[in-house]
Amino acid sequence: MQKNSFFTVICLATLFFSYKASACSCDNYYPASEQPEWVSKQQADDIQFISAGSSICTGLKSLDERRSDNDARISLSKLLNTRVKAAESSKIGAVDGASYARYSAKTSLDSEQVLKSAIIFERWADTKNCVVYAGIKVTQANIDSAITEKMQQKQQQLNAKNACVFSQGENKRQVKEWMIERLLQQGFVFEPNKNCQVNYHLSNKIISSQSDMVKNSLVVKIYTEYKPIWHKTYTGKALSFSHRSQGELTKMAISDSLDNFFVDLTELKSKPVTP
Structure with a gap:
């Protein structure tokens, strides 16, 4: 009797941990797909800026998406700031007044102003690790438009x-x-x-x-x-x-x-x- 009880406990434990290993509260959020490139690779060039944010699954889709979206915005803001610092190094000693003015406008631009134009373009759930990802992007045209808007606002102050x-x-x-x-x-x-x-x-x-x-x-x-x-x-x-x-x-x-x-x-x- 004791032997049978022992094997029953072992079987139940095996089933429990097997279930825990495979089950994920966000596995039905989105259609199954391979990991997109943007999840692990940021992009920053003269055309657009792409970054990603993530959040541990809670089982509440709206909450998980809101958290991953917020994290994506933070990541994009950091990416833009890094880009600006790189621009600063290249602009030191520049004699082109227009270029320097453009750089100065970009450095003084609030992140919120740029992020208003950023969009969440895709979502993906890593059901193995129970993590929700949000891809976010903003184009250089969006940034230029935000700079213009910000400068116009400042001129009215x-x-x-x-x-x-x-x-x-x-x-x-x-x-x-x-x-x-x-x-x-x-x-x-x-x-x-x-x-x-x-x-x-x-x-x-x-x-x-x-x-x-x-x-x-x-x-x-x-x-x-x-x-x-x-x-x-x-x-x-x-x-x-x-x-x-x-x-x-x-x-x-x-x-x-x-x-x-x-x-x-x-x-x-x-x-x-x-x-």
Whole structure:
């Protein structure tokens, strides 16, 4: 009796492990086929970029496909970044301005912008190892189109529009100089000899001046020729703990007002601007 029980256990164990070795929860996802070349080989040339992503099978097809798709996008992004780094090496010292501009646009291009045009062109399930694969590709034409779109978007942003700065009120000259200086530091366009695309109107006022404290009020208005973009009042304050002069406190209060404005401008600078 014991002998028969032993052989029964052995047979059941053999059947169990045999089933586990052959069964795969994604074996009915797609028609059976040989492993495609794209699963193990990436492509990067002047025509298109091809990569692949994978995910362990869970038995939930939609989940497995979503995970393999996400992994494919990550792989494609890495492939594109590698290609860009190679381009960087070849462009060092280049005298062709157009070529360098094209490269610069590509390096500054967000991966998401390119990946919007990428497509999952094929899926395959490795039922032996229980892995789902997704093939993804994007063409050079897609990338060029994305670069053009991105550059057009950047050209419409507030920081790409030629700025004119007007100042009135107390310390108006200093306020204007500091404003222009900060705009330039933030990468805004300021070319005095060209037409104004965006106007910054500043109105400054010292609202309180004491021996140890100065308060400042700065009204900032931003608009195109016909359309207001921003209007807000910023309060600045300067305190003295070491007997600073009134002139120094005034400068500190104005600077504080500008600091508060540039916090908002960090968000505003990528805002699309239309005439």
